[in-house]
Amino acid sequence: MKLGRLNHIGVATRSIADSVAYYRETMGAEQVTQPFDLPAQGVKVCFVDTPDAVGEVGKGTQIELIEPLGEDSPIRGFLAKNPAGGQHHVCYEVTDIAEARAWFEGLGKRILGPTRVGAHGTPIFFLHPKDMMGQLTEIMETPREH
Amino acid sequence: MKLGRLNHIGVATRSIADSVAYYRETMGAEQVTQPFDLPAQGVKVCFVDTPDAVGEVGKGTQIELIEPLGEDSPIRGFLAKNPAGGQHHVCYEVTDIAEARAWFEGLGKRILGPTRVGAHGTPIFFLHPKDMMGQLTEIMETPREH
Numbered sequence: 001m002k003l004g005r006l007n008h009i010g011v012a013t014r015s016i017a018d019s020v021a022y023y024r025e026t027m028g029a030e031q032v033t034q035p036f037d038l039p040a041q042g043v044k045v046c047f048v049d050t051p052d053a054v055g056e057v058g059k060g061t062q063i064e065l066i067e068p069l070g071e072d073s074p075i076r077g078f079l080a081k082n083p084a085g086g087q088h089h090v091c092y093e094v095t096d097i098a099e100a101r102a103w104f105e106g107l108g109k110r111i112l113g114p115t116r117v118g119a120h121g122t123p124i125f126f127l128h129p130k131d132m133m134g135q136l137t138e139i140m141e142t143p144r145e146h
Numbered sequence: 147m148k149l150g151r152l153n154h155i156g157v158a159t160r161s162i163a164d165s166v167a168y169y170r171e172t173m174g175a176e177q178v179t180q181p182f183d184l185p186a187q188g189v190k191v192c193f194v195d196t197p198d199a200v201g202e203v204g205k206g207t208q209i210e211l212i213e214p215l216g217e218d219s220p221i222r223g224f225l226a227k228n229p230a231g232g233q234h235h236v237c238y239e240v241t242d243i244a245e246a247r248a249w250f251e252g253l254g255k256r257i258l259g260p261t262r263v264g265a266h267g268t269p270i271f272f273l274h275p276k277d278m279m280g281q282l283t284e285i286m287e288t289p290r291e292h
Contacts, residue, residue, distance in 0.1 A: 001174040006196045006207045009155060009236070013279060022279050026253060027238070028147040050152045050238075052198055053205045059198070061152045061207040086280030087233040090155070092173070092196075107172060133159060133168050134232030 001103045004093035007120070007140055008047065008062040012075050013085040016046055016067045023048045023063065031057050035065075038119060042073035045119050064091070064119065089126070091138035097123040100139050147249045150239035153266070153286055154193065154208040158221050159231040162192055162213045169194045169209065177203050181211075184265060188219035191265050210237070210265065235272070237284035243269040246285050 013019040016035050023029040031049035038045055044067045052059035066088060068076050078088055094100040097115055104111060110128035118124030122141040129136040159165040162181050169175040177195035184191055190213045198205035212234060214222050224234055240246040243261055250257060256274035264270030270286040 003169065003173045003175040003194075003196055005199060005201075006155075006209075009152075009233075011279070011281065019279055023149065026250075026255070026278075027149045029149040048149075050149055053151060055151075063152075082280055084276060084280035086275070087155075087236065090233065104172075109172075129232070130230060132172075133157070133165055134228055134230035135157065 001094070001100060004095070004142070006061045007091045007093045007142075008064040009087060010064045010066055010089035010091065010136075010138070011085065012066050012078050012082065012088040014067065014079060014083075016044060016065050019065045019085070020046065020048075023065075035067075036119075037069055039069065040116060042070050043067065043075060044069045047119075089136040089138050091124075091140055093142040094139055095142055097125070097139065097141040101125060104139070147240070147246060150241070150288070152207045153237045153239045153288075154210040155233060156210045156212055156235040156237065156282075156284070157231065158212050158224050158228065158234040160213065160225060160229075162190060162211050165211045165213075165231070166192065166194075169211075181213075182265075183215055185215065186262060188216050189213065189221060190215045193265075235282040235284050237270075237286055239288040240285055241288055243271070243285070243287040247271060250285070 020032050029048050033047045035044055035046035046065050048063040049058040050060035051057045109131040112126040115123050115125045118140050120143050122143050124140040127137040166178050175194050179193045181192035192211050194209040195204040196206035197203045255277045258272040261269050261271045264286050266289050268287040268289050273283040275282040
């Protein structure tokens with residue numbers, strides 16, 4: 001397997017509205033997507049776009065803001081430990097999700113649940129932070145250009 | 147201020163050697179820089195290069211691996227709380243470090259120490275995570291092309 005693009009870093013927050021205000025007003029973000037619910041994952045998300053190396057906004061690694069959705073949201077535990085929110089996961093792209101899953105399984109890494117559709121509409125899965133140098137790691141298939 | 151490129155995410159580790167093996171063998175990294183000491187910051191660092199949106203390795207957001215250097219290293223506390231290591235900070239680029247410092251000072255954000263030379267050889271400073279939605283945030287001046 002080849003290391004893919006760092007698609008986004010996931011940042012947990014109690015309030016996407018507060019975080020969006022922070023990224024716009026404090027950090028100067030120019031593009032933020034509309035928030036939407038991902039009920040299967042128990043989260044509400046939106047993306048802050050960043051520029052790439054030549055300054056094109058939307059081509060750099062995104063910031064995924066994640067707010068708990070529902071009482072059983074898996075990020076409630078994270079927010080209980082980190083009341084201000086903070087860095088929650090990293091997400092790398094792969095060209096073929098089934099191949100990537102087989103790769104990590106072959107290495108004995110713990111995969112958290114089935115492969116499912118993620119926030120960008122492509123298949124994703126998560127790997128256990130204890131097997132990934134302390135980082136909750138999402139693997140996502142690169143979206144195809146339309 | 148405009149949100150700049152996400153230059154790197156800082157990942158703390160007990161052992162850069164172990165982390166480099168992980169990024170190469172588990173994650174498939176193709177380019178990793180040589181580690182070097184930053185005594186002024188009490189850390190040893192190296193960078194894992196990632197591809198950008200068109201697949202060019204070295205143009206994407208980097209992973210900065212940081213290992214404690216010396217007994218007083220500021221990341222010893224982080225590693226005591228997170229023995230496996232993990233996500234430590236985020237670093238955004240700005241075009242003018244003095245202007246950025248004045249911007250954050252004007253907003254009443256706590257700046258951690260003086261502006262100093264960072265791992266990429268350009269001026270940097272850090273902002274307190276409690277003022278930055280739970281994220282220790284580094285601001286660095288974009289390196290000039292030679």
